[in-house]
Amino acid sequence: MRIPIAIFALILFINCENATSEAEANANEPSSTQAKALYNIPYKKLYDSYDNYKESSIKTRRFKQTDIAPLIQRLKAPFKVSKAGASVEGRDIYRVSIGTGPTQVLLWSQMHGDESTATMALMDIFNFFSKNGDEFDEFRQKWQRELTITFIPMLNPDGADRFSRRNALGIDLNRDALRLQSPESQILKKVRDELNADWGFNLHDQSRYYSAGLNPKTATISVLAPAYNYEKEINEVRGNAMKMIGILNNIFQEYIPGQVGRYDDAHEPRAFGDNIQKWGTSTILIECGGQENDPEKQYIRKLNYVALLSAFDAIASKTYTQSDINAYEQIPFNGGSNFYDLIVREAEVQKDGKWYTFDMGFRREEVEYNGNRNYYYKASIAEFGDMSIFYAYDEINAKGYRAIPGKVYPSIVQNISALKQMNIANILAQGYTDVRLRELPKSKKVFPVNIIASNKSASNSIYIYGNPSFVLQKNGQTRYAVVNGFGYDLEEDKDLIKQLVNDF
Ligand SMILES: [Zn+2]
Numbered sequence: 041m042r043i044p045i046a047i048f049a050l051i052l053f054i055n056c057e058n059a060t061s062e063a064e065a066n067a068n069e070p071s072s073t074q075a076k077a078l079y080n081i082p083y084k085k086l087y088d089s090y091d092n093y094k095e096s097s098i099k100t101r102r103f104k105q106t107d108i109a110p111l112i113q114r115l116k117a118p119f120k121v122s123k124a125g126a127s128v129e130g131r132d133i134y135r136v137s138i139g140t141g142p143t144q145v146l147l148w149s150q151m152h153g154d155e156s157t158a159t160m161a162l163m164d165i166f167n168f169f170s171k172n173g174d175e176f177d178e179f180r181q182k183w184q185r186e187l188t189i190t191f192i193p194m195l196n197p198d199g200a201d202r203f204s205r206r207n208a209l210g211i212d213l214n215r216d217a218l219r220l221q222s223p224e225s226q227i228l229k230k231v232r233d234e235l236n237a238d239w240g241f242n243l244h245d246q247s248r249y250y251s252a253g254l255n256p257k258t259a260t261i262s263v264l265a266p267a268y269n270y271e272k273e274i275n276e277v278r279g280n281a282m283k284m285i286g287i288l289n290n291i292f293q294e295y296i297p298g299q300v301g302r303y304d305d306a307h308e309p310r311a312f313g314d315n316i317q318k319w320g321t322s323t324i325l326i327e328c329g330g331q332e333n334d335p336e337k338q339y340i341r342k343l344n345y346v347a348l349l350s351a352f353d354a355i356a357s358k359t360y361t362q363s364d365i366n367a368y369e370q371i372p373f374n375g376g377s378n379f380y381d382l383i384v385r386e387a388e389v390q391k392d393g394k395w396y397t398f399d400m401g402f403r404r405e406e407v408e409y410n411g412n413r414n415y416y417y418k419a420s421i422a423e424f425g426d427m428s429i430f431y432a433y434d435e436i437n438a439k440g441y442r443a444i445p446g447k448v449y450p451s452i453v454q455n456i457s458a459l460k461q462m463n464i465a466n467i468l469a470q471g472y473t474d475v476r477l478r479e480l481p482k483s484k485k486v487f488p489v490n491i492i493a494s495n496k497s498a499s500n501s502i503y504i505y506g507n508p509s510f511v512l513q514k515n516g517q518t519r520y521a522v523v524n525g526f527g528y529d530l531e532e533d534k535d536l537i538k539q540l541v542n543d544f
Contacts (some may be wrong), residue, residue: 052435072153077367079359082179082348082388083291090342093171095468100336102413104129105197105432112136112193113406115170127225131197133227136149138169138242139184142488143355147348148192148228148239151213151244153199153206157200157328157337161344162193168349168413179353181234184200186356190235195224198540203412225312232316239284240323241348242266242313245337249379250402252301253372256431258332259301260340261292261347263372264325266313267305274365281322284360288324288347295343296331299373324351328377332433372490380422380432382527384520387438387512388496395442399427400502401524409484416484419525422430424504436520436527441512445500446473446523452494460544467539469530470519473509474498485544488523488537 061390095111112134114427115121119357124135149158149271169180183189194200198208206212208223217223252259264279267273274282292300303325317323328340354360380401389398401423406415422428449472453459457474467475467489472491481491490509492498500508512520521528 044450050070052494053407054427065306067222067428069284077287077290077363079287079354079362081287081291081295081350081353081359082542083137083346085175086346086349087295087342089175090164092174093164093345093400095160095167096340098160098163099338101160101162102415103156104204105194106486108159108163108194109134111166117164118496119166121313125223125226127196127198128222129198129201129526131201133192133195133197133224133229135190135192137188137190139187139189139409140478141184141186141188141356142186143185143239145189145239145241145355146192146235146239147189147243148195149243151196151224151228153196153201154203155205155243155328156194156200156244157245157269157327157341157479158344158348159193160337160341161244161348162340163190164345165191165380166301169344179349183352183356187352188235189352190231190237191230192228194532198412201412203408205362209438214312214380217312217315220529228312230320232319237316237321238373239281239351240316240321241351242306242312242316242323242325243344244325244327246303246327246329246374247377249377250301250376251378251431252299253300255372256376257298258379258433259327259329259374260296260299260331261343262301262303262325262327262329263289263368263371263519264303264305264313264327265368266311266317267307268318268327271522272305277320277322278317279322279365282365282368283363284351284354284389285300285323285324285371286363286365287354287360288290288326288351289367289371292343292349295346299331300371301329302368303374309439330433333508333515334525350361362386378430380418380427380430382434382436383427383430384436384438384443384527385427387433387436387441387443389443398425400424400443401430402522403430404525414484417486417524417526418507420507421502421504430445436522436529438512439518441514443470443502443510443517444513445502445508446490446498446511446521447471447500448492448498449475449489452478456483456491456544459491460541464541465528465530465534468511468523468528468537471511471513471518473500473511473521473523479542483544486524486526486540487544488521488526488540490523492521 222234382402403422404417
């Protein structure tokens with residue numbers, strides 16, 4: 041399943057250089073000047089000691105207000121905890137603050153209910169401030185002396201409950217900054233105005249299919265200093281946000297080199313980020329995208345933790361003033377939705393008796409169950425044809441291979457235990473991708489063949505937007521199998537297949 045793409049990626053990167061300005065390419069390579077521009081921020085220590093502060097009760101992206109409320113209610117002085125108000129459906133929205141300093145810093149997360157990565161990081165940050173007697177005492181003291189930090193974690197708890205972007209009214213809160221029809225929007229505006237915040241951190245998630253620039257790397261993090269007018273002017277307020285982002289980018293580059301993108305900076309007059317910038321708060325948008333082997337975004341959560349605490353240091357020490365707007369402007373723009381979960385490249389595909397050479401780009405949708413708390417994958421071919429300009433988390437180089445639609449295993453198997461006893465790699469090698477079971481299992485984990493009911497048949501014909509399972513054969517020999525958007529190399533992935541069978 042983990043297809044090595046390093047060599048392939050390198051070739052593409054070389055090909056891409058003409059399309060990327062030199063400045064953009066350089067922004068993704070840590071240099072000595074960048075190393076210097078980190079102003080003694082303890083980001084390395086924060087990164088290395090993260091596990092001591094990580095909130096262990098939250099392990100996945102799908103959690104609800106009832107999961108974080110006890111973590112907030114238990115916070116003791118010097119934290120100040122209050123209810124900022126309630127959502128449309130009456131869920132409490134909390135306001136947590138720490139510090140007594142003159143500089144007001146405001147952070148809000150999960151304005152979009154299904155964008156929870158930063159909320160997890162805020163819980164970790166609460167743990168960080170709850171401790172003492174460690175290597176960070178002097179930093180905590182400095183930050184609390186210089187800053188008053190106010191958090192609104194999970195601004196949209198109704199959306200979080202459904203794991204949906206919008207709130208219970210069906211409103212996108214990030215288009216409600218002017219009309220303020222939703223109580224959640226009113227809360228954010230009220231807190232911002234009350235504090236007259238100097239700094240604002242607008243914390244979101246973005247598609248995991250975005251690339252950073254035109255590079256074959258995902259935009260694991262995207263950043264933006266939103267524009268406060270259509271002319272995209274830069275005043276001191278926005279300039280400070282840009283300078284801060286320059287520092288944060290240098291930190292991110294140490295851990296995810298080349299995987300930071302700059303969000304589209306077109307002015308959106310209805311959005312909070314743009315307006316809060318306009319209202320005089322230096323506003324920084326951080327978007328969490330995709331990272332290889334991190335479907336639950338736990339590594340990106342850690343990067344958020346490191347970045348936000350680092351930002352507190354740069355603000356408290358005023359070192360952001362030494363940063364440069366150019367460092368921001370050199371970050372490549374998000375390159376668009378250029379990534380797929382799996383690309384099968386240059387397979388021979390038969391249509392009406394004729395063979396064609398096509399690429400197939402699979403994306404895997406999350407199908408929710410258990411009150412949105414869990415999900416399983418349902419894949420589809422999202423792009424079909426020449427995909428030479430696109431990238432993927434997994435690749436199969438199928439040049440010279442024929443894609444043969446998967447067959448249904450001839451005999452019906454009693455149950456999952458019986459199926460687990462069978463040699464699954466062997467079943468795939470024979471061209472079978474679907475197995476009928478008399479008793480369907482409860483687990484919805486990834487399994488290397490499709491498990492179907494005993495009275496079902498499979499339709500694996502290969503077409504755009506379908507979800508065909510198939511094998512890739514050369515001279516009648518099967519080398520690869522694709523099942524529900526996951527690719528398996530039957531020579532290299534034998535252990536992986538065994539692992540998936542055992543873990544099911
Ligand atoms: Zn968002």
